Structures are given as structure tokens and as C-alpha cells.
Amino acid sequence: MSKFLGRWIYFLEQKNLRILIINSVYFHRRENLAGYGKIGKGQLESIEQYLSNHNDDKIKIVLCHHHILPHERLNLGAEDLMVNGNELIDILNRYFFDLVIHGHKHDPLLRYAPGSTFTVPVFSVGSFSATTNTIITGNRNHFHLIKIRKIKNISKGNIQTWEFLPSRGWVPADAGENFFPVLTGFGYRGTIDTLVDKTENIINKSPTPFLDWKKFIQKLPDVQNLTPQGCLEFKNKLISKNIITHPELPKCPIQIGRTHHP
Amino acid sequence: MSTESFHSTFNARHLQPEEVAETFIHNTDYEELIQNNHTVLLGPRGCGKTTLMKMLTLPALNSWNDQRAKSIRQQISFNAVYISTDIYWNAQKDSYNKQLSKFPLYSEIVSKVAVTTNVFFSLCESFENVIRYQIKPSNQKQEVELAKNLIKEWKLIPTIPNLSMVKEALKRRTDSLNQHIQKTVFNSSMDEDIKITDEYFYLDFHSSTEAAIFTFERIFKSDKNCKWALCFDELELAPMWLQERLFNSLRSRDQKILYKLSSSPILSISSELAATPGNDLKLVKMWPYGNSNKYHDFSETIVRSLLKKKFLKNVDPEIIFGSNPILSKMHLQSDYEKGGQTWNEIIQLAKKDSGLMRLLKKEKIDPNNPSISASNKVKLDTVLRKIKPIVYFKNYYRNYKEDKQGRKIRSRKSSSLFYGKEVLYKICDGNPRWLIGIVESILKKADNSSISKISEASQARVFHETAEQFNNIIKTIPSAIVERKNKIYTLAGILKEIGDYFFKEIVMGEFEMDPHSTFIIDDSITDEFIGILEKAVYQGAIVLINPSENAFDFNIRKKRFRLSYLFSPLYKIPLRTYAEIPLSKTLTEKETIPTQTKLIL
Numbered sequence: 001m002s003k004f005l006g007r008w009i010y011f012l013e014q015k016n017l018r019i020l021i022i023n024s025v026y027f028h029r030r031e032n033l034a035g036y037g038k039i040g041k042g043q044l045e046s047i048e049q050y051l052s053n054h055n056d057d058k059i060k061i062v063l064c065h066h067h068i069l070p071h072e073r074l075n076l077g078a079e080d081l082m083v084n085g086n087e088l089i090d091i092l093n094r095y096f097f098d099l100v101i102h103g104h105k106h107d108p109l110l111r112y113a114p115g116s117t118f119t120v121p122v123f124s125v126g127s128f129s130a131t132t133n134t135i136i137t138g139n140r141n142h143f144h145l146i147k148i149r150k151i152k153n154i155s156k157g158n159i160q161t162w163e164f165l166p167s168r169g170w171v172p173a174d175a176g177e178n179f180f181p182v183l184t185g186f187g188y189r190g191t192i193d194t195l196v197d198k199t200e201n202i203i204n205k206s207p208t209p210f211l212d213w214k215k216f217i218q219k220l221p222d223v224q225n226l227t228p229q230g231c232l233e234f235k236n237k238l239i240s241k242n243i244i245t246h247p248e249l250p251k252c253p254i255q256i257g258r259t260h261h262p
Numbered sequence: 263m264s265t266e267s268f269h270s271t272f273n274a275r276h277l278q279p280e281e282v283a284e285t286f287i288h289n290t291d292y293e294e295l296i297q298n299n300h301t302v303l304l305g306p307r308g309c310g311k312t313t314l315m316k317m318l319t320l321p322a323l324n325s326w327n328d329q330r331a332k333s334i335r336q337q338i339s340f341n342a343v344y345i346s347t348d349i350y351w352n353a354q355k356d357s358y359n360k361q362l363s364k365f366p367l368y369s370e371i372v373s374k375v376a377v378t379t380n381v382f383f384s385l386c387e388s389f390e391n392v393i394r395y396q397i398k399p400s401n402q403k404q405e406v407e408l409a410k411n412l413i414k415e416w417k418l419i420p421t422i423p424n425l426s427m428v429k430e431a432l433k434r435r436t437d438s439l440n441q442h443i444q445k446t447v448f449n450s451s452m453d454e455d456i457k458i459t460d461e462y463f464y465l466d467f468h469s470s471t472e473a474a475i476f477t478f479e480r481i482f483k484s485d486k487n488c489k490w491a492l493c494f495d496e497l498e499l500a501p502m503w504l505q506e507r508l509f510n511s512l513r514s515r516d517q518k519i520l521y522k523l524s525s526s527p528i529l530s531i532s533s534e535l536a537a538t539p540g541n542d543l544k545l546v547k548m549w550p551y552g553n554s555n556k557y558h559d560f561s562e563t564i565v566r567s568l569l570k571k572k573f574l575k576n577v578d579p580e581i582i583f584g585s586n587p588i589l590s591k592m593h594l595q596s597d598y599e600k601g602g603q604t605w606n607e608i609i610q611l612a613k614k615d616s617g618l619m620r621l622l623k624k625e626k627i628d629p630n631n632p633s634i635s636a637s638n639k640v641k642l643d644t645v646l647r648k649i650k651p652i653v654y655f656k657n658y659y660r661n662y663k664e665d666k667q668g669r670k671i672r673s674r675k676s677s678s679l680f681y682g683k684e685v686l687y688k689i690c691d692g693n694p695r696w697l698i699g700i701v702e703s704i705l706k707k708a709d710n711s712s713i714s715k716i717s718e719a720s721q722a723r724v725f726h727e728t729a730e731q732f733n734n735i736i737k738t739i740p741s742a743i744v745e746r747k748n749k750i751y752t753l754a755g756i757l758k759e760i761g762d763y764f765f766k767e768i769v770m771g772e773f774e775m776d777p778h779s780t781f782i783i784d785d786s787i788t789d790e791f792i793g794i795l796e797k798a799v800y801q802g803a804i805v806l807i808n809p810s811e812n813a814f815d816f817n818i819r820k821k822r823f824r825l826s827y828l829f830s831p832l833y834k835i836p837l838r839t840y841a842e843i844p845l846s847k848t849l850t851e852k853e854t855i856p857t858q859t860k861l862i863l
Contacts, residue, residue: 208402210422242420246427257422262414 005046018058024066024082037066037082044087051095057153062100069122071105074137089113092120098148098155106130108142108180110227121186156187156225181228181250188225196237203258210257274312279322282313289560294546298339300512303524305548306802308695311524315493318342320391340489340520343388347496351376367453373501375439378467383432385471386425389478397482404481411477417462491520498526505531512537526800533816550692551807557692568701577713579683584715586682588651598646599633607653608632617773651836659769659834678722680831688837689827700728729832736803742794753794761833763848768835776841780824784844802826
């Protein structure tokens with residue numbers, strides 16, 4: 001059963017899905033309080049209590065407006081961080097939340113929250129129909145399709161992103177390495193070195209020193225669950241082993257292979 | 263058609279070979295091109311050279327849905343390598359913002375690297391095509407071996423050894439070359455300062471291509487007797503060293519590589535450098551010259567295919583466009599007999615034109631009843647058929663006036679002389695790009711649901727608008743301006759003077775059976791003037807009537823030309839070739855008011 005915890009916290013329950021919706025602008029009652037987001041201590045307690053009573057293996061997602069991790073890049077400022085966001089992260093990590101989706105910053109960014117064991121992925125989705133961010137940060141408007149698979153409490157996700165170009169409409173994101181990629185993901189919890197070793201093995205066993213990316217992904221699907229930062233690290237470590245993709249990651253490659261050095 | 267799209271809409275340059283094949287119409291020029299010898303296609307812009315060249319490639323040949331396609335695929339005994347000229351090949355002259363003008367030696371080296379890189383890229387595409395269409399089953403290990411060889415021999419950056427990545431590496435070479443140029447421009451002041459350490463600067467496109475082909479044939483065990491044709495398209499845009507080298511290469515025989523070259527009707531190179539056409543070199547001139555009706559059937563086939571596309575069934579062009587009384591061959595003798603349309607036109611003009619009256623009397627033809635019996639067929643051919651267009655034009659345009667904006671202000675019962683299927687076939691001088699543009703513009707006025715004639719006025723408007731658009735293109739040609747006898751001439755201005763001269767003589771002047779409608783580039787025309795007239799030849803604005811018989815033309819001096827028929831609606835002159843006159847006689851020599859033609863910096 002879906003349930004409101006007070007007026008500003010809502011748990012949406014579906015068969016395999018639980019969405020925790022937090023109104024982080026609840027405190028915006030006066031102008032001096034409207035510069036940041038907040039979740040109150042009492043609300044955190046309510047959330048914790050609800051989760052302890054509903055500790056299952058559903059896909060769990062948080063939706064809120066403000067960011068719970070510092071997001072200061074592109075001169076976007078630090079003062080608007082959600083107050084008590086750290087404590088919320090601790091709860092989400094403890095209850096194995098699969099994803100936090102937030103807005104506010106108009107700058108798409110995907111990373112993991114800090115934590116010692118399990119860490120929840122946090123996705124700043126950017127903006128869908130804003131105009132100011134295109135002037136301030138150069139970011140375009142975005143539309144994402146998020147797919148999450150969860151098996152035995154281990155979830156893996158893929159994000160496909162489109163961006164809006166005036167006069168062309170929504171097209172697969174392709175603004176370059178400094179912007180959000182067309183395909184990314186989350187949920188790979190191993191090391192990049194392990195992925196690189198596996199990649200080398202796959203190429204070494206291949207009859208040709210290259211493979212179609214689709215075939216490669218079938219053999220090593222974890223690569224699809226790297227965050228943009230992880231993908232960049234993966235790419236650079238591959239290059240040090242004379243392995244490249246075409247086009248270069250984070251664009252969606254057609255092939256991967258070992259370079260020939262005459 | 264907007265001015266901008268005049269040349270680009272139906273330009274095969276922007277189409278993939280498979281797309282070219284979808285609408286390709288076979289013609290005799292193509293038959294010449296597919297022969298197993300060196301071939302040079304000469305013709306103005308838009309005449310279909312690129313289409314023919316792309317139709318040599320395997321993707322085009324295998325996409326071509328025509329009853330002849332299978333036999334032509336079997337007949338072609340070479341693998342085509344299509345190479346489109348890039349303006350960046352002209353490193354010193356036209357590209358890189360002329361930053362390289364102070365480095366003549368380096369410019370030539372850069373130009374050669376750019377050409378070599380493009381040739382390699384095209385060769386890779388051909389290798390891919392041959393593997394795809396001719397080598398079955400394809401073996402990736404063979405491709406890896408070939409790619410490793412190419413990476414080594416072409417001095418490429420380390421990359422994944424397959425052909426698609428070799429092409430990527432070649433793209434990066436272009437990028438690397440551009441970076442080299444920028445560094446050179448900023449760090450050097452003359453050729454001697456420039457250091458070239460990259461080995462790829464020393465590759466030669468011909469020898470490296472030949473070596474790569476041998477490697478390909480060794481690895482894939484393909485037919486060693488099959489030749490490879492390097493198809494260089496739009497060579498008039500290529501740097502001079504390349505034009506000279508390629509035309510010189512046409513002399514060679516018994517080699518692995520054939521050349522298929524396309525260029526403007528007039529070659530820019532020195533006459534000693536080009537091979538002589540003969541058994542090993544075929545020359546194809548892609549424009550109608552003399553009294554050639556070479557492109558009539560080709561044009562009709564194009565029109566029929568466009569009608570079929572529009573109405574989804576076979577439609578006789580005459581139903582849609584009607585027939586033109588001046589050009590129609592179907593009217594035959596009845597047209598000249600009592601009550602016939604031409605009979606009436608002659609009587610009408612003879613009443614007010616003393617010159618025609620005198621001519622008819624001299625030829626013993628009654629001006630009040632100019633019918634000729636079937637027994638006197640010679641007179642029908644030598645007099646009446648010859649004067650027919652002039653009679654119609656004089657009748658039509660003598661009462662014709664324009665306001666200051668060039669709009670017709672006095673109309674006659676017939677809206678124009680430019681309509682009908684015969685005009686369509688003739689006015690484009692065999693240029694498919696123009697023809698498709700005109701037909702599609704006219705068909706926009708047709709109702710999809712009913713197959714009926716489009717009004718003569720609508721057709722005439724399209725012909726006139728197309729002529730205007732072509733004229734606007736001519737006006738925008740860079741550097742087409744010259745001074746002669748204290749008068750500033752633009753190319754468009756020259757063409758207008760020629761057109762106006764012929765109009766005055768043919769339509770407004772004394773009636774003559776053989777007035778002037780062509781011109782010879784006479785000795786009083788300066789080289790500078792000739793330079794911009796050559797641009798007109800390339801654009802198809804003037805048409806060479808007497809090209810050298812089975813030989814190249816290197817100069818337009820003493821050659822005979824006419825205005826493109828596309829200009830006829832603009833200058834109000836018939837689609838017919840009459841006598842010639844020295845060009846200088848058509849040009850007025852009144853001094854122009856000094857006009858600023860250049861920005862003073």
C-alpha cells in the first residue's frame with residue numbers, strides 16, 4: 001500500500017517497485033529559507049521506521065528536487081545542498097536503495113554516494129525544458145530512459161539519453177566528452193582493472209583482434225553498468241593496453257579491438 | 263527551385279552510389295565509360311558526370327534495377343575507385359584562407375598528402391565493396407592481414423587492423439595534416455623554415471595504390487587480370503599538378519590502373535601534357551554540339567520516369583506538357599498548308615514585315631498563301647522550316663513590351679513560346695540536373711488525381727524562373743569581372759549583351775533567314791576576358807559548338823559558342839543555332855560609369 005508519512009514524504013508501492021518521494025522544498029516558507037533544500041530529522045526517522053518495516057528486495061528509488069551530494073561544478077554553487085542529505089544517504093545505503101533521482105542543478109551527473117560498503121547511485125537528471133542552463137553551463141535539455149534489473153538484491157541499470165536541439169528536436173545525446181553521454185549506467189561494483197583484464201582475455205580469444213561491440217557486450221555485459229566516470233577510467237586503461245573502441249567511449253562504439261603496431 | 267538549390271538539389275555529389283542508382287537513366291555516354299580503357303568525361307557542371315562515375319562503383323551497380331544491369335555488371339572488367347575532388351587539395355590557391363601562399367613548396371607537398379590520403383580512403387572503400395560483392399565467403403582474417411599491411415605501408419597511426427579503422431586512421435591523418443599546417447603558419451615564415459618529420463608526407467598516391475592493390479589481390483587471391491580504375495571526379499577543381507599528372511598518365515598502357523577522369527569541357531593544362539585520344543583513351547563530350555540531338559531520347563526517358571513517379575503509371579509527356587508548334591516534328595506538312603498554324607503565322611508577319619515579304623517573293627512563295635505543294639518539298643525544308651522559329655518569335659515579341667521591372671505589359675493570346683515537351687527536351691542541353699529541376703517545378707502545379715495538361719502559362723513561368731535562377735548563379739561566380747576598353751564587364755553582363763544582341767537581330771531587326779545566334783571568340787578578346795568566359799563554359803552558360811574532333815580543347819579562342827538554351831526565355835531567342843559572329847561585335851563599347859567593384863582596404 002502506498003503511504004504518505006506526513007505531508008511531504010510519500011512511499012509509492014508497486015509490485016516490484018518502491019519509490020520514495022521527498023518534497024525537499026517543504027521548508028520554503030520564507031524567502032531566507034528558499035535558497036536550499038532540506039529534509040527534517042523527524043522525516044528521516046519516519047523514513048527509517050517505514051523501511052525497517054518494509055525491508056524487501058523491491059527496486060527502490062528516491063525522487064526529490066534538491067541534490068543530496070555536493071554539486072558545485074560549472075560554478076553552480078554550494079549553498080543549495082539538501083540539509084541533512086548525508087543522513088538520508090546513510091539510510092538509503094543501509095536499505096540498499098537502487099537509485100536517487102534529483103533535479104535542481106540543471107546539470108546531468110551520475111555518480112555513487114559516499115559509503116563504506118554499499119553506496120547508492122545518485123543521478124542528477126539535468127533539465128527537460130529549461131532555457132537558462134543553456135546560457136549558464138552550455139548544457140542542453142535532456143530526456144532519459146532508465147532501465148533497472150534487480151536479481152537477488154543486486155541491481156544494475158542502464159540510462160539512455162536524448163538531448164534537445166532547436167530545429168532538430170530530440171536526438172541521441174552527443175555533445176562531447178564533457179557532457180552527459182548517450183549511453184551510461186550504474187551498478188557495476190567491481191574494479192575497472194578486472195574489466196580490463198576480462199576485455200583482454202576476450203580479445204585474445206577472438207579469431208580477429210577486434211569484435212563488434214554488440215558481441216563484446218554479450219560477453220562482458222558489466223561494461224554497460226559503468227558510470228560516466230568509470231567508463232572514462234575503463235577507456236584510459238584500455239588504451240594503455242593498446243585496446244581502443246570505435247568510436248571512442250563514451251560514445252556508443254561499433255567495435256573494440258587491439259591496435260596494430262607495425 | 264531556389265537559387266541556392268539550383269545546383270545542389272539533384273547533385274549526385276551528395277548522394278550515396280545506391281541512391282544514384284535508384285534514378286539512374288542509362289545513356290550512350292555510360293556505354294563509353296564502362297569500356298576497359300582510360301576514359302575522360304568532359305562536360306559542364308550538372309551534365310551528369312558524377313552520376314556516371316558513381317555508377318561504376320559496385321554498390322551502385324548492385325543496386326541498379328534495370329534490365330541492362332546484369333549484363334553491364336558482367337561486362338565491366340575493372341574495379342572502380344571513386345575519388346571526389348576536394349577543394350582542400352588546392353592548398354595554396356583556394357583553401358586554408360590562402361595562409362599558405364607564402365609557402366609554395368610546402369603547399370604542393372600538403373596538396374599531395376591531401377590527395378594521397380583521399381585516394382587511400384577511396385581505395386579502402388573499394389576494397390570493402392569488392393570483399394562484399396565479389397569475394398564470398400569473406401574472411402575476416404584476410405581483411406586483418408590486408409589492414410595490417412596498409413597500416414604499415416601507409417604509415418598510419420596504430421589502429422585496429424580492419425578496413426573501417428584504416429579509414430578512421432586516414433581521417434585522423436587529415437586532421438593531423440591540418441594541425442601541421444597551423445603549426446607551420448604560426449612558426450615559419452618561408453619554405454626553408456619548415457621541418458617535415460612525418461614519413462607519410464613522402465607517400466605517392468599512384469605507387470602506394472598500386473602496391474596496395476597487389477597486396478589485396480595476393481591476400482584475397484582475386485582475379486589478377488582485373489584492372490582497377492581510379493575515377494577522379496570534378497578534376498577542374500583539382501590542383502594543377504594533379505591535373506597535369508593524371509592527363510599525362512593517360513599515355514601509359516599495360517598497367518594495372520586505369521584512369522576515368524571527369525572535367526570541364528576546356529582543360530586548363532598545357533596541351534603538350536595531355537595524351538592523345540585513341541585506342542587506349544576514349545573521350546566523351548557530354549553536351550550537344552553541332553546539330554546533335556544526342557540527348558533527346560535521354561531527356562525523354564528522364565521525363566517519362568519523373569511522370570511515372572508522380573502519377574504512379576506510364577504517362578505520355580505530351581498529355582502533361584503538350585507539344586510546341588515551333589519545335590514539333592509531328593505537325594509536318596499540314597502545318598504549312600492553308601489554314602495551318604505556321605501558314606497563318608507567316609501571313610500575319612508578312613503583312614507587317616517587309617523583309618519577310620521580300621524573302622517570300624524572292625523564293626516565289628505567295629505571302630498571302632504561303633502553302634507549298636508536297637512536290638516542292640525542297641522549298642519546305644530550305645525556306646519555310648528554316649524561317650519558322652523566326653516568324654513565330656517576331657510575331658510574338660514585336661508586340662512585346664516590358665515595364666521597368668521587366669514584367670510583360672502587353673499580352674497576346676498565347677502566353678509564351680516556351681512550353682511543350684520539345685522545349686523540355688531541348689532547353690536543358692542534356693543536363694539532367696536542370697531537367698529534373700524544371701520538370702519537378704512544373705509538376706508541382708499538377709493535380710495528382712487527374713492526368714491533364716499543365717497550362718502553357720504555368721510551364722512558361724517555370725522556364726522563365728529557371729532562366730532567372732541560372733542567371734543569378736552566374737552573377738554569384740567569384741572573380742567573374744573584367745575590364746575591356748574602359749568598360750567593366752561581369753560575366754552575367756557579358757551574357758546579357760550577347761543575348762540582347764541576338765534578340766535585336768533575330769526578333770527586332772530586318773528579317774533574315776540565317777541571323778546570328780552564335781559567336782566566335784575572336785582575336786580582339788583578351789586573355790583576361792577569356793578567363794571568365796571559361797567559367798561560363800564550366801557552368802554550362804555558353805555551349806561549345808565546334809569542339810575538336812576526338813581531341814581535348816585547351817583554349818576557347820577561335821572556338822564557336824552559343825548561349826545555353828536555358829537562357830532563351832530570358833533573352834527571348836529561339837532554341838536554334840544560326841550563323842556565327844565575332845564575340846567582340848556583340849559587345850557594346852560605350853564606357854560605363856565608373857562603378858566601384860572592389861572594396862578598398
